[in-house]
Amino acid sequence: MAVAKLFCAATKSVSISVHPWFNSAVTIITDERCTGYARAGHPENPRRVAATVARLQSQTELPLNWVTPGENVSDEIILRAHTPAVLARLKIPEDFDADTPFFDGISSYARASVSAALDALKIARAGENTFSLMRPPGHHATSEKSMGFCYLNNIAIATLEAVATGTKRVAVFDFDVHHGNGTEDILLNQPGVEFFSVHQHPSYPGTGEVSVGRNCFNYPVWPNTSRETYRTKLIQALDDLRSFRPELIAVSAGFDAYARDPLAEGTLLAEDFYWLGKSLRELKTPFFSLLEGGYSKDLPELILAYLKGVEGK
DSSP, rough: OOOHHHHHHTTOOOOOOOOTTOOOOEEEEGGGGGGSSOOOOSSSSSHHHHHHHHHHHHHOOOOOOOEEOSSSOOHHTTTTTSSHHHHHHHTTSSSSBBBBOOTTTTHHHHHHHHHHHHHHHHHHHHHHHEEEESSSSSTTTTOOOOTTSSOOOHHHHHHHHHHHHOOOOOEEEEESSSOOOOHHHTTTOOEEEEEEEEEEEOOOOOOOSOOBBBTEEEEETTTTTOHHHHHHHHHHHHHHHHHHOOOOEEEEETTTTTTTTTOOOOOHHHHHHHHHHHHHHHSSSSSEEEEEEOOOOOHHHHHHHHHHHHOOO
């Protein structure tokens, strides 16, 4: 099925009614335009989003609201997290590194992902469950550099916006199999923020072996760690996050710790991602989730499992 057809019946701009977070449908933020760039053979490809949209459209177990991102985000908001040089570099037609190609219009694509993250923040604050199903991802982009398939750091930008607009305690929880080095770089020692990352080590990008600063806590797991041990690390991170008593949780939702993902040696299964969604729900704190990694053909099923946990199904 053509990418445009996958989206046309799903996404529309709607006004979102507010319900208690524990009863609400999940709002999916996505836009077919995010599938408009690709490089042959690159694992971060349009099908990640398009196939997930198709799967979520076809399922009947979860009530879903569908919205498109709002207007373009201002430079002022982005520049809380990144240097002006990062924005300027997005317009220079040269690859950023071997993993992070330049594409025509990549600045607009990256800004749209940021816009979706900011919309997810607003929706979570309004009491709704929400998931940003966009690309490019963001958690490897540092304050000074685009890298690792990531151009702008969506989760860090949204977190700093939350702090700037009155949220006193924000936790960032990153369960992508790769360390969120960019998020750590941007949020290091940021007042009112704590960062919790469970990830494989050693692995790309080589960081995250130990906790750093006053607020960045890392929970590395060895390649091919058993599911039970992996879950123990996730539980430890969630327990520590709970102790922080956040008012809001921002989730970097990467699905590449899956046992059959081609880019790492994780061991988690679909039921583990369901458990993660359910565990976050049980914290009874508003939260929003942004898609990071996940490169297997089973990504749509993994996201659906996670959303079922978020919704309590």
